[in-house]
Amino acid sequence: MKAIEIRRKYLNFFKNHGHSIIPSAPLIPENDSSVLFTTAGMQPLVPYLLGEPHPQGKRLTDYQKCVRTNDIDEVGDNRHLTYFEMLGNWSLGDYFKEESIQMSYDFLTKELEIPAEKISVTCFAGDEDCARDEVTAECWKKAGIPEERIYYFGKDDNWWIAGETGPCGPDTEMFYDTGKPKCSQECNPSCGCGKYVEIWNNVFMEFYKDENGKYTKLKQKNVDTGLGIERMTMILEGKETPFETELFSHIMNKLEELQKVDNIASRRIVAEHLRSSMMIIADGGRPSNIDRGYILRRLIRRMIRHMNKLQISLDELSTLIDLNVENLKEMYPELEDKKEIIKNVIIEEKDKFVKTLTKGEKEFEKELEEIKKQGKEKVDGKIVFKLYDTYGFPPEVTEELAKENGMKIDKEEFSKLFKEHQEKSRAGSEQKFKGGLASTGEMETKYHTATHLLNAALKQILGPHVHQKGSNITVDRMRFDFSHPTKMTDEEKQKTEDLVNQWIKEAIPVEHMEMKKDEAIKMGAEAMFIEKYGDIVSVYKIGDVSLELCGGPHVTNTSELGHFKIKKEESSSSGVRRIKAILE
Numbered sequence: 001m002k003a004i005e006i007r008r009k010y011l012n013f014f015k016n017h018g019h020s021i022i023p024s025a026p027l028i029p030e031n032d033s034s035v036l037f038t039t040a041g042m043q044p045l046v047p048y049l050l051g052e053p054h055p056q057g058k059r060l061t062d063y064q065k066c067v068r069t070n071d072i073d074e075v076g077d078n079r080h081l082t083y084f085e086m087l088g089n090w091s092l093g094d095y096f097k098e099e100s101i102q103m104s105y106d107f108l109t110k111e112l113e114i115p116a117e118k119i120s121v122t123c124f125a126g127d128e129d130c131a132r133d134e135v136t137a138e139c140w141k142k143a144g145i146p147e148e149r150i151y152y153f154g155k156d157d158n159w160w161i162a163g164e165t166g167p168c169g170p171d172t173e174m175f176y177d178t179g180k181p182k183c184s185q186e187c188n189p190s191c192g193c194g195k196y197v198e199i200w201n202n203v204f205m206e207f208y209k210d211e212n213g214k215y216t217k218l219k220q221k222n223v224d225t226g227l228g229i230e231r232m233t234m235i236l237e238g239k240e241t242p243f244e245t246e247l248f249s250h251i252m253n254k255l256e257e258l259q260k261v262d263n264i265a266s267r268r269i270v271a272e273h274l275r276s277s278m279m280i281i282a283d284g285g286r287p288s289n290i291d292r293g294y295i296l297r298r299l300i301r302r303m304i305r306h307m308n309k310l311q312i313s314l315d316e317l318s319t320l321i322d323l324n325v326e327n328l329k330e331m332y333p334e335l336e337d338k339k340e341i342i343k344n345v346i347i348e349e350k351d352k353f354v355k356t357l358t359k360g361e362k363e364f365e366k367e368l369e370e371i372k373k374q375g376k377e378k379v380d381g382k383i384v385f386k387l388y389d390t391y392g393f394p395p396e397v398t399e400e401l402a403k404e405n406g407m408k409i410d411k412e413e414f415s416k417l418f419k420e421h422q423e424k425s426r427a428g429s430e431q432k433f434k435g436g437l438a439s440t441g442e443m444e445t446k447y448h449t450a451t452h453l454l455n456a457a458l459k460q461i462l463g464p465h466v467h468q469k470g471s472n473i474t475v476d477r478m479r480f481d482f483s484h485p486t487k488m489t490d491e492e493k494q495k496t497e498d499l500v501n502q503w504i505k506e507a508i509p510v511e512h513m514e515m516k517k518d519e520a521i522k523m524g525a526e527a528m529f530i531e532k533y534g535d536i537v538s539v540y541k542i543g544d545v546s547l548e549l550c551g552g553p554h555v556t557n558t559s560e561l562g563h564f565k566i567k568k569e570e571s572s573s574s575g576v577r578r579i580k581a582i583l584e
Contacts, residue, residue, distance in 0.1 A: 003233045020061070027065050041224070042203075050208075051220055051223070058091065059095075062088060076268050079363075083272070091221075105143040120188075136204070176196070182195060206221045225409065251320060259310040266309045277346060278346075281346070289475055296493050300346055301349070318343055321346065379406060392505070477567070482576065501563060506543075508543050565584055
C-alpha cells in the first residue's frame with residue numbers, strides 16, 4: 001500500500017470518528033525558538049493540550065512533517081531517518097483510553113487489514129509517580145489482544161514527554177511481529193533484534209512535569225498519538241527497510257545506476273538527506289553556520305560527501321532533485337512549487353562545500369599519515385580543531401573519515417578547544433575597531449574578506465571620500481563603519497550590495513603579498529590605521545577591485561563568500577555611517 005493511501009485512509013477513518021482534519025504545521029516552528037524543527041505532531045498543539053480551546057474542536061487529526069536531528073549520524077543503517085511523516089489523532093479533554101485503544105485496534109485490523117495475531121502491545125509498569133496502567137491493559141483485552149501479547153515496561157519505554165518539562169503521561173505502544181524467530185526466550189517488544197517493529201504510540205497525557213521534576217494533574221485528560229508513515233509503508237509493502245519502499249526506491253535505483261563504487265549505506269545517506277534537505281528548504285530553511293541552518297548545511301554536505309564516495313558526478317544533483325519531486329509531489333505539492341529554489345540552494349551549497357572538502361580532505365590525509373607513523377589509534381582534538389578552524393572542515397566529517405580508517409577522534413579535546421575558540425570570539429566581538437577579527441574560523445575569514453569588497457564598493461557608489469573607520473566581525477555577521485556625511489538612500493544600498501555580489505560572482509582571486517610599508521603606500525594600498533603597521537606589511541589584492549594593508553586571514557577567491565546582504569545602514573557617530581551585513 002502506497003504511503004499516500006495510508007495517509008488518506010487514516011485521515012478519513014478519524015474524520016468519520018468525529019475528528020477535524022487540521023493542516024500539517026511547517027517544519028520550521030512558528031513562534032517557538034526552543035526547538036530547531038517540528039519534531040512531533042503534538043508540538044504545535046501544546047497550548048491546546050494545556051487547556052486552551054482549539055478552534056476546530058476537541059477531536060483533531062493530521063499528518064505532520066517532522067525532522068529529528070539526533071539520528072543524523074545513524075542514517076545509513078536499515079531504519080534511521082531524519083525527515084519523517086507522523087500521522088496523529090488527538091483528544092483534547094474528550095475521549096480517553098478505551099475509545100483511543102478501540103479506534104487504534106480497528107484502524108490497524110480493519111482499515112489496514114493487519115492480522116490481529118501480528119499485534120503486540122506494551123503498557124506502563126508504574127513507579128512512584130504514577131501507578132501501573134492496568135486500565136490500558138484491560139482496554140486492550142476488551143479490544144481483542146490476549147494477555148500473553150501485553151507487556152509492561154518502565155518510564156524509558158512507556159512514558160512520553162516532549163523535552164524536560166511539559167504535558168506528559170504513560171503511553172501504550174503497538175508492535176508488529178515480523179515473523180522472525182525470537183532471539184532468545186526473553187525476546188519481547190523491547191528487544192532490538194528486529195522481530196518486533198513499533199508502529200503506533202498512544203500517549204495518555206494527564207500530567208504536567210515542572211522544572212523541579214514534580215508531576216501534577218492537568219486540568220484535562222488528553223490523548224496524543226503518533227504513527228510513522230515510513231515504517232507503516234514498509235510493513236504493508238512487505239519490505240525490510242524504508243529505503244526499499246516506493247518513498248525511496250526510485251532514488252535508490254537511480255543511485256545504483258549512477259554509482260561507480262557500490263555502497264548501500266552511502267546510497268541510503270544520499271537518498272535520505274536529499275529528501276530531508278528538500279523538505280526543509282521547501283518550508284523556508286536555508287544553510288548557515290548556526291541552529292537549523294547548520295543542520296541543513298550538515299545534511300547537504302554529508303550527502304555530497306557520500307555522492308563522492310559512490311563516485312557519482314555532483315552534476316547529477318539536479319536530476320536527483322527532479323526525480324524526487326516527481327515521486328513525492330502528490331504527497332508534498334510544495335516540492336514542485338519550490339523546485340527551482342530547492343535546486344538553487346542545494347547546488348550553491350554544493351559549490352561552497354566542494355572547495356572546503358577538497359582542501360580539508362587533503363589536509364586530513366597528511367595528518368593521517370603522521371598519526372599512523374606514530375602508531376596512534378585516535379585523532380588528536382587539536383587536529384580536528386585545526387581542520388575546522390583553518391579549513392572550515394566540519395568536525396563530524398573528520399569523525400567519519402577517522403571511522404573509515406578504523407580510528408576515533410578525541411572529542412573531549414576538540415570540545416575544549418572549540419569552547420575556548422567561542423569564548424575568544426565572544427570577547428573579541430565586544431572589542432570595537434581592533435582589526436575587527438577575534439577568531440579565524442571559516443565564517444570570520446569570509447566576513448573579513450567581505451569588508452574589503454564593501455569598502456571598495458562604497459568608494460565607487462558614494463565617492464573617494466569613503467574610508468574605513470572600523471569593523472567588527474562575528475561568526476554570524478559583519479559590522480563596517482565608514483566616513484560619509486549623510487544617510488545612504490535605498491538605491492545606494494542596493495547598488496552597493498549588487499556590486500559586492502557581482503565581484504563575488506566574478507570569482508576574483510585574492511592575492512597576498514609582503515612588502516615594505518613605503519612601497520605599499522606608493523602602490524596605492526589603503527590602511528585604516530597606517531601607524532599601527534611595522535616596516536614590512538601584509539597587502540591583500542583582490543583583482544583591480546581592492547588593495548589594502550591587512551593582517552588577514554582571507555579566502556583565496558571571492559566566489560567562496562556566498563551571497564552578500566546589507567541588513568541595516570545607520571549613523572555611528574558624526575560623519576560616520578555603519579553598515580550591518582551578512583553572508584548567506
